[in-house]
Amino acid sequence: MSYRYGGNRKRYRDDYEDRRREVIETPEDRLKTAIIKFGEVDVVEELPRLEQQIRDFQPLNIPFLSEALRISVTEQPYKIPFYATLLRNLYNTPDSIHENTPVLGRLILEDFWKGFQAYLDKVAWRETRLCIQFFAHLTVAGLISPESMVALLQSFVAVLDEFGVSHGRAKKAAQAAGEGLIIAGPVLKAHSPSSVNDLITAMHTYSESTTNAKWLVALSSRASNEIIIPENAHEVLDSLLNALDILNAADFAGTVDCIPQPYLKDGATTFDVPKYDLPSVLVPPEIIEVEGITSEAGSDEGRIKREEWPEYYFRVFSNDVSPDPTTPAGYVIRSNLVDTLDIFEINRKESARLLLEYPKWNLPGTFKPKPGSTIEHEPVVGKDWQLDSTVIETILGAYLVLPQSSQKPIYYISLITELCKLSPSTAGPAVGKSIRKLYSALAESLDVEVARRFAEWFAVHMSNFGFQWVWKEWVPDLLLSPQHPKRAFIRRVVELEIRLAYHERILKTLPPEMEDPEAYVISEQAPGAAFEYEDPSHPHHEAAQTVLNLFRGRANAEDVITHLDTLKSMLEASDEGHMDVDSLVRSIAVQSLLNIGSRSFSHLLNGIERYLALLRSLASGGVSSSGGQGNAKAKSDILTAVASFWRRNRQMVGIVFDKLMQYQIVDPTDVVGWTFVNGSIVGGVREPGMPLNLSVFEWDLLKGALDKANGRVIIARRKIATLRKEDDDARARAKAKQGMEVDGEIKPDETDNVENPALETALKASESLVKEQKAALSRTLEGFISCLAPPEGGSNPNPNSRSVIDAAAWNNRATWDRDDWNAWETWGWYRQFVREYAPYLRKYTNTLETVSFSRFEGVNDPAADLLRKLWHIATGQE
Known part of the structure; x- marks a missing residue:
């Protein structure tokens, strides 16, 4: 009984604590929630009720009401017309109110403007743009004077x-003005x-000046000098201008x-009140970042400011399925959907729900009703679009933007999954059609980075x-060249699926034609380690076993180094004098260590950390060497040994390379150089003697190395700033302490001339890392030039890599062989390199250009x- 009593007492105490911690909702909180959730059930019925709730709220708190309205407008853009209607209704003065009493709606609008000015001062572009849309609706509703609205757009x-x-700044300013003009144009x-x-x-005029960047x-x-x-593909600013041209040609007749414009119902066109004149504004100048480094609140780390390019998005469906975004209605719908994607990025489930509920905020007839829906409407000519197809197309368009999407790729991927779960009967077919459309576009010069994200x-x-x-x-496509984009896509997808599951399961999902090894779709063996010296018949099997046994026994690094010295002497004394003994010893040592660490990631990391001294010794150029920065040949041997050991699992090659860079066994420049020389051989894409080329595997290695070099510089500069x-x-x-202790004149601060050892060390480290960064970028640029424009008499026999792909060659691509498609793909990765790393390349433009293009x-x-x-377009010279 005592135990039970004690248990009950504890439970009651916990309940009491829970009640104490329970948040009590205040009247202000309830009103704020009502404003934000306005229209979730029935906007028409809720409007008069919410209006009365606002009027009855005491004491009157205008800043609170305007803040709730600003939150609603900037986080729920699809509701903006209805919030404009709410504010218009609050302009009506009940008979019981004295005529000299200030109008509630005007008081809220005046305070709303203060919040807009705060958004503008912070250069919060999305919030600023959505507020301008709100002002545009109020202009149509007769609450804001047209002359002040024109002045706002002009600014x-x-x-x-x-x-x-x-x-980026110009595009966002143009969008803010253009979208306001679409609404308030009449x-x-x-x-x-x-x-x-x-x-x-x-x-x-501005849009025409960005042709090269587009x-x-x-x-x-397309590797062509022609602008194709x-x-x-549609560009956002061009779509906006096309929509404005359509409206302007008709003198903005109608809307x-x-x-929806609910504020114009019930005779509201004659609504006559003193119009509010928006104060004049000046858009704040662009923030100049010190050394290109930003450290915004909430960011993971200070990052170099990303170069902003024209924003192209991919159309999947025809105009009768999804709205044409170059028309006024299509542009507005896409803009609203993209804003919803960005705002609700923190909650993909809520984002999916709101996207599927989007039609309720449009005029009837804009979208087809869902199957089984009781809502009926007459089909509208040129409209009646499919919601799920429109939403999927918008998400994919945002996901495939080059060079980088605005949100993390996993958000768009998971959001499409949520849509399929919420509406499988409609979203599923839309996804299937999108996949087929993108797949068919692979052979139509679809960008290699877009194809990578698609896979x-x-x-x-x-x-x-x-x-x-x-x-x-897709079985008929197996007759295409092995390096055709469609064939490469199928291989890449299967490789990624195996990473997400396992070899046998994915093998069972493929048709027999794709299981054939001659199809080059899936390997016969599951991904795994390939220890070169495991076979007892290998001539160096016994030597490798002795090293392997030392690792298994957790021998000290010094003992392993001593043994490798002995092994090296024995090999040099043997009859195999034609061998590169140093490379052989490094291969045996590295592969044996990886074999010990192949059981799991923890085994791999433990092995690397335990034998860091050994790896640094190997990288220094000689087994018995005790220091030094290493040499390129030794580090290349280490990377080759890693790639050879994991040749059946290319994902692990990138992972181990990253760890070797992290522990500074090799430098990013070493990885870049190795990739251009050996990457595609080990990756299984080309054979010795074939032309140099890059596939997505090599690009992943290059990107990992460049990101490592750039990231180290950013971290070092952040440390210096701290x-x-x-x-x-x-x-x-x-100084403050000295000023308090000394009466009268303050003595000079003796600490002004004292040097900070930690700061000096950080500056020297930063200088070294900057050199490493520049070397990695320079080596990458030189590698691409060697692939695509090798010198006469060079080792690259591929004529297509020396010439651009003109219209005639492109139209004849049905006859292209493996080398032609390899050259085309390498050109694509060069484009991705210069546009993605443009902010870094621009810092060293003169140096890199002089070294790389002088010949x-x-x-x-x-x-x-x-x-x-x-190069000139990416670095801002054209």
């Missing part, structure tokens, strides 16, 4: 004329036709036929749905011209 268009304005055009025309002309990110991998934009999405999506796919549809701040704070405290001076070489053209 954003003025950004386009700034000297040296970045494309009123503004009637008020001042010339002003509207000037706004559109200014945006066109070409570099237009989702195409795929038919399925965009998907935007990752496809593999992950299949893993979430039992790896079920109709592979038989030490400098600490140093300045210490000096300030010392092309006075040389008439189309490949060299294209290399320089892409």
Whole structure:
């Protein structure tokens, strides 16, 4: 009984503690929640109830109401027209209110403007743009004067004329002005036709100045000097301007036929109140980052400011299935969906739910009703689009933006999975059609980076749905060249699926034609280690076993080094004098260590950490060497041994390379150099004597090395900034203390001349890392040049790698062989290199250009011209 009593007492105490911790919702919280959740059930019925709830709230708190409205507008853009209606209704003055009493709606609007100004001061572009949409609706509703709205839009268009304005800043300013003009156009055009025309002309002028930049990110991998934009690729700013041109040609007659305007119902067109004049604004100048480093609140680490390019997105469906984003209605719908994607990135489940509920915030007839829905409407000519197809197309468009998507790729992938779970009967078919459309585009110069992301999405999506796919549809493509983009895509997907499951399971999902080893789709063996010296018949099997036994017995690194010295002497004394003994010893030692660590990641890391001294000795150029920075040959031997050991599991090659760089056994430059020389041989893509080329495997290695070099510089600079701040704070405290202790005149601070040893060390380390970064970038650029424009008489026999792919060659690609497609893919990875790492390349433009392109001076070489053209566009010289 006592035990039970004690247990009950504890339970009651826990309940009491829970009640104490329970958050009590205040009246302000309830009203704020009501404003934010406005319209979740029935917006028409909720509107008068919410209006009355706001009027009855006491005491009157205008800042609180305007804050709730700002949150609602900037986090739920699809509700903006209905919040404009709510504010318009709050302009109505009940008869019981004295005529001299300030109008509640106007008070809220005036305070709302203060919040907008705060967004503008912080250069919060999305919140600023959504507030402008809100103001545009209020202009149509008759609450804001047209002349002040025109002035607001003009202040954003003025950004386009700034000297040296970045494309990211110009694009966001143009979107803010253009989207406001789409909504308020009818009123503004009637008020001042010339002003509207000037706004559109200014945006066109800027867009035409970005032609070269558009070409570099237009989702195409054509190695040609011609500016080629795929038919399925649309640029965001161009789409906006096309929509504005359509509206302007009709003098903005009527409204965009998907935007609800509930504030114009019930005779609201005659609504007559003193209009609010928006104060004049000046868009703050662009923030100049010190040394390109940002350290925004909430970010994982200070990062170099990412270069912003024109934003192209891929169209999957025809205009009768999803809206054409170059039309007013299509642009507005896509903009709303993209904003929802970005805002609700923190909660993919909520994002999926809101995307599927999007039609309720549009005019009836915009989208087809869901199967089984009781809602009926007359089909609208040119509309009645499919919601799921539109949403999937928008997500894929945002996911495949080059050079990087705005959100992490896994968010878009998981969001599509959530949509399929919520609406399998409609989202599933849309996903299947999207996969087939993207697959068919692979042979139409779809960019290699887009194809890489497509393969990752496809593999992950299949893993979430039992790896079920109709592979038989693609069996005829096995007759294509092994390096054809479709064949390469199939191999890549199967490789990724095996990583997500296991070899035998994926093998069972493939048709017999793809199981054949001659199809080059899936390997006969499961991914795993390939210890070269495991076979007893191997001539060096016994030597490797002695080293392996030392590792198994956890011998000291010094003992292993001593044994390797002995082994080296024995091999040199043997009859095999033609061997490279040093390389052989390194291969035996590295592969034996990897064999011990192949059981798990923990075994691998423990092995590397235990034998760091051994690995550094091997990398230093000689087994018995006790120090030094190492030499390129020794480090290349280590990397080759790793790649050979994991040749049946290419994922592990990248992982081990990363660990070797992390422990500074090899440098990023070593990995870059090894990749261009040996990567595609070990990767199974080419054989000795074939032309140099890069596939997605080699690109992953290059990217890992470059990211490591760049990341180290950023971390070092952050450390310097921290030490400098600490140093300045210490000096300030010392001066303050001295000022308090000394009466009268303050003595000079003796600490001003004291050097900080930690800061000096950090500066020297940063200088060394900057050199490493520059070397890695330079080696990568030189590697691409060697592949694509080798010198006459060089080792690259592929003629296609020396010439650009003109229209005639591209139209004749049905006859291309393996070398042709390899050259095409290498050109694609060079494009990705210069655009993704443009912020880093621009810091060293003169040095890199002088070293890498000097030999092309006075040389008439189309490949060299294209290399320089892409380089100049990426570094801002064209």
